[in-house]
Each structure stands twice: as structure tokens, then as C-alpha cells.
Amino acid sequence: MDRQNSVDETGNGSARFLPLKGNSFRFRCHRHISCFTKCCANLNLVLTPYDILRVKGRLGMSSDEFLERYTETRIDPQSRFPKIVLKMDRDNGNTCPFVNPKGCTIYEDRPGACRIYPLGRGVMKVDQEKEARRRFFIVEEGHCLGFEEDKEWTVEEWMADQGLAQYNAMNDRWSEIMTSSKRLGPEAHIPHKLQMFAMASYNLDRFREFLFKSRFFELFELPQNQKDRLEKDDLALLEFSVEWLKFSLFGEKTIDLRKALGHHKQYQS
Ligand code: SF4
Numbered sequence: 001m002d003r004q005n006s007v008d009e010t011g012n013g014s015a016r017f018l019p020l021k022g023n024s025f026r027f028r029c030h031r032h033i034s035c036f037t038k039c040c041a042n043l044n045l046v047l048t049p050y051d052i053l054r055v056k057g058r059l060g061m062s063s064d065e066f067l068e069r070y071t072e073t074r075i076d077p078q079s080r081f082p083k084i085v086l087k088m089d090r091d092n093g094n095t096c097p098f099v100n101p102k103g104c105t106i107y108e109d110r111p112g113a114c115r116i117y118p119l120g121r122g123v124m125k126v127d128q129e130k131e132a133r134r135r136f137f138i139v140e141e142g143h144c145l146g147f148e149e150d151k152e153w154t155v156e157e158w159m160a161d162q163g164l165a166q167y168n169a170m171n172d173r174w175s176e177i178m179t180s181s182k183r184l185g186p187e188a189h190i191p192h193k194l195q196m197f198a199m200a201s202y203n204l205d206r207f208r209e210f211l212f213k214s215r216f217f218e219l220f221e222l223p224q225n226q227k228d229r230l231e232k233d234d235l236a237l238l239e240f241s242v243e244w245l246k247f248s249l250f251g252e253k254t255i256d257l258r259k260a261l262g263h264h265k266q267y268q269s
């Protein structure tokens with residue numbers, strides 16, 4: 001089955017995607033339900049950059065270690081960009097590597113797709129429009145008995161209960177890159193741009209190295225307090241990575257070049 005992030009609402013397998021009637025739905029998940037943890041197996045769980053930041057931080061791992069041990073890269077033919085998917089534990093019934101009989105071992109930092117279930121949230125940013133378009137729907141998985149429980153939620157109540165505000169905010173920023181209709185420029189430059197996309201999105205340790213060990217700050221004008229934050233704070237770094245990707249992939253004027261440098265052809269072709 002597919003458990004997709006908030007950027008992409010498509011899926012297949014045993015899940016059904018149903019319209020949300022009104023603004024509420026009936027659902028309850030708890031450890032005494034007979035399907036407990038059945039949903040944590042056979043997943044196509046796409047991780048967003050913010051999911052990776054949270055889980056790798058929880059595990060105290062470097063970006064390289066986390067990506068190598070727990071993820072696979074998939075090239076989605078419908079998207080220009082590589083996606084990162086959580087590797088299921090094939091030696092253990094194709095279960096999520098973070099599930100045990102008591103539940104999710106990374107619960108406080110579980111990915112956004114695990115939090116938002118049984119809702120799905122489609123986000124589409126149209127370049128000319130200021131606000132992204134959002135749409136909620138129900139994702140009904142055949143084995144899930146939570147729909148038979150007697151608890152009613154509004155969408156807003158569910159979002160608050162599952163701690164989704166920060167996930168949605170960070171994923172929405174990133175979705176502006178993923179769903180942009182802007183062109184990546186000449187064919188010859190696309191492989192390099194896709195590498196940059198993968199590093200700045202998914203491997204924050206290497207992105208930080210790229211900023212601090214290259215001539216980046218000679219070329220780009222950033223206040224010292226922002227540089228200090230980028231050095232220490234992964235969240236600030238992730239926010240900056242979106243601005244950088246808009247600049248380097250699409251040529252948007254999101255970052256100031258130092259005035260002495262009259263051009264920025266290196267990153268905008
Ligand atoms: S109720 Fe649904 S979400 Fe909860 S444990 Fe069962 S299958 Fe998973």
C-alpha cells in the first residue's frame with residue numbers, strides 16, 4: 001500500500017481514496033484495537049525533508065548514516081525529482097523498521113504521513129497564485145478498523161491532535177519546489193541540478209558542508225546572524241535550502257548576490 005506525503009496524493013494498492021463528507025470523520029486508533037500496528041508494514045512511505053530531519057535527529061544519526069541504513073531513492077516517472085522512501089525490513093515481514101509489538105518506537109518524531117492517516121492532504125501551488133490549493137480526503141485501508149470506532153473529529157481537531165502544524169508548514173514550503181511548473185533549464189544542466197536538489201532536500205549535513213566549505217558566502221550576501229543559525233540549526237538550514245533551490249533550480253531571486261559579482265550564471269542556466 002502507499003502512504004504518501006502531503007505533496008502527492010496519488011496511490012494504489014489496497015487503499016481507497018474517498019471524499020471527506022463535510023469537514024469531519026469518524027476514527028480512533030489505540031493499542032487495544034485488533035489491527036494494532038498492521039498499518040506499519042508493506043508501506044511505500046515517502047519521506048519529506050522535514051520527516052528526515054525529525055527522524056535522523058531522533059536517532060542521533062548523520063544524514064549519510066540515516067539515508068544509507070533506512071531509505072531508498074526512487075525516481076518517480078511523473079516527477080522530475082528523486083524521492084526518498086523508507087526501507088521496509090524485508091527480513092521481518094516487510095515491516096517498518098521502527099515498529100515493535102508496543103507500537104511506533106519513534107512516535108514523537110514519526111513521519112507526517114503516519115500522523116495524518118486516515119486523512120490525506122493534497123497541496124498544489126500554482127505559480128501565479130499566492131496561496132497553495134489544499135484538499136483533504138479519506139484514505140481507507142482495508143485492514144484498518146479505526147473507522148468502526150465511535151470518535152468524531154474535525155480536520156482541524158485531527159491536525160492539532162497529531163501535531164501536524166510544523167509538518168504541514170515545512171512540507172508546504174518544499175512542495176513549492178516539487179510542484180513548480182518552472183523549467184529546469186538546458187538539458188545538459190539538469191543532472192547537476194537534480195543532484196543539488198537531492199543534497200539540499202535530503203542530506204542536510206552535506207548541504208551544510210557545501211555552504212561552509214565552498215565559496216558560497218563569498219558569492220552570496222547573508223547576514224552574520226543567519227550564517228550562525230545555518231551552522232547550528234537544522235530547521236533554519238532546511239528553510240534556507242528551499243530558498244536556495246528556488247534560486248539554483250529556477251533562477252528565482254530568493255538570495256542576494258554580493259554586489260561586486262555582476263552575474264550568477266554558475267547556478268542559473
Ligand atoms: S486502527 Fe488503523 S491506524 Fe490504528 S493501528 Fe489499526 S490499522 Fe493502524
Ligand code: SF4
Binds near residue numbers: 096
Ligand atoms: S514510523 Fe511509526 S507510525 Fe510510521 S509506519 Fe513506522 S512504526 Fe508505523
